[in-house]
Amino acid sequence: DADVTQTPRNRITKTGKRIMLECSQTKGHDRMYWYRQDPGLGLRLIYYSFDVKDINKGEISDGYSVSRQAQAKFSLSLESAIPNQTALYFCATSDLLTSGTNNEQFFGPGTRLTVL
Amino acid sequence: GENVEQHPSTLSVQEGDSAVIKCTYSDSASNYFPWYKQELGKGPQLIIDIRSNVGEKKDQRIAVTLNKTAKHFSLHITETQPEDSAVYFCAAKPAGRRALTFGSGTRLQVQP
Numbered sequence: 502d503a504d505v506t507q508t509p510r511n512r513i514t515k516t517g518k519r520i521m522l523e524c525s526q527t528k529g530h531d532r533m534y535w536y537r538q539d540p541g542l543g544l545r546l547i548y549y550s551f552d553v554k555d556i557n558k559g560e561i562s563d564g565y566s567v568s569r570q571a572q573a574k575f576s577l578s579l580e581s582a583i584p585n586q587t588a589l590y591f592c593a594t595s596d597l598l599t600s601g602t603n604n605e606q607f608f609g610p611g612t613r614l615t616v617l
Numbered sequence: 618g619e620n621v622e623q624h625p626s627t628l629s630v631q632e633g634d635s636a637v638i639k640c641t642y643s644d645s646a647s648n649y650f651p652w653y654k655q656e657l658g659k660g661p662q663l664i665i666d667i668r669s670n671v672g673e674k675k676d677q678r679i680a681v682t683l684n685k686t687a688k689h690f691s692l693h694i695t696e697t698q699p700e701d702s703a704v705y706f707c708a709a710k711p712a713g714r715r716a717l718t719f720g721s722g723t724r725l726q727v728q729p
Contacts, residue, residue, distance in 0.1 A: 505660075534716070541626065543706060543721040544661070551715065559716065560618070591660050604649055604710065606717070608660025 504528045505609035507592050513615045520579040522612050524592030531596060533575040534606065535559075535567060538589040547590075550575055582616040589613050619644040621709050623720030630697050631728050638723045640707035641689040647709040650683060650690045651717070655704040664705075665692070697727045 505526045514520050524533065535547040536559075546559030548567040556567060564586060568576045579586055590613075593606040620643040630636050642650075648669040653661035667674045667681045667690065674681050678697075683690040694701055704724050708717040 536719075541721055543623070544719040546716055546718075549716055557715065560718075593660070604651065604666070604717070605663045606653075606661075608662065610658075610660055 505592060505594055505607055507590075507609040507612050509612060510610065511613045513617065514582055515617050516583055518582050520582050520614065522577045522590055522592075522614070524575045524577070524609060526573050526592075526594045526607075526609075528594055528596070528607060529572075530594040530607070531572065532594060533569065534593040534595075535565075535575070535577045536591045536593065537561065537586075538591060538611075544591065547577065579614075579616075582614075584616045587614060587616045619647060619709055619711055619714070619718040621707060621718050621720040623707050623723055625723060626721065627724045627726070629726045629728060632697060632699060634697055636694045636697055636701070636725055636727075638692045638705055638707070638725070639689060640691070640709075640720050641687075642709040642718075643688070644709070644711045645685075645688065646711040646713065647688075648712045649710040649717075650681070651708050652679075652681060652692050653706045653708065653719075655706065655722075657703070661704075661706055694725075697725075699727050699729050701725060702727045 508523045534549040536544045550569045566578045592609040595606045623640045651666035654664045655661040678695045680693040707720040
């Protein structure tokens with residue numbers, strides 16, 4: 502979805518390096534999420550934020566941190582990257598609507614991260 | 618927390634046949650069940666969802682059924698076409714919780 506952008510799209514780094522993945526959205530949504538996708542494991546939630554002052558851990562937050570710089574920006578950091586953090590990372594957004602599908606999440610195109 | 622299991626992991630069908638993907642969930646408080654489709658090189662996209670007060674929902678060639686007693690729900694695709702080839706994810710969200718739990722995904726391949 503072009504309304505949710507992720508940078509970089511691909512990144513190769515080395516063990517121990519600090520990495521930041523960025524997500525921006527123009528949908529005006531309050532809620533933002535970070536997931537990682539691994540083969541056979543589906544999408545697992547790392548962190549989520551329901552507004553600028555709200556940060557919550559997901560099921561696999563160890564080794565990751567996030568920053569919600571503004572309503573439209575949500576960054577994911579790997580403080581000291583390790584090889585098992587090699588994965589496809591997705592940012593997503595959603596909004597609470599008064600009607601309709603109020604839980605729909607809109608995903609960005611993903612960032613493929615390789616940690617050597 | 619919620620646990621969602623999805624089967625099969627891969628599914629190959631002939632064009633025009635039907636495809637069925639099944640998911641089970643563990644938390645009886647779950648009340649929202651979406652299905653997402655992920656095409657190659659893209660992020661997942663919602664294709665259909667169902668709430669716990671409904672047993673079945675249809676949208677053209679796609680339908681979802683929910684059995685609350687057995688805690689399972691299924692995606693049915695009829696008259697499959699090559700463009701249906703993708704990875705499909707089910708998910709569940711318990712009432713009062715703020716996040717979805719996704720299944721492990723099913724790679725559907727429609728053979729022309």
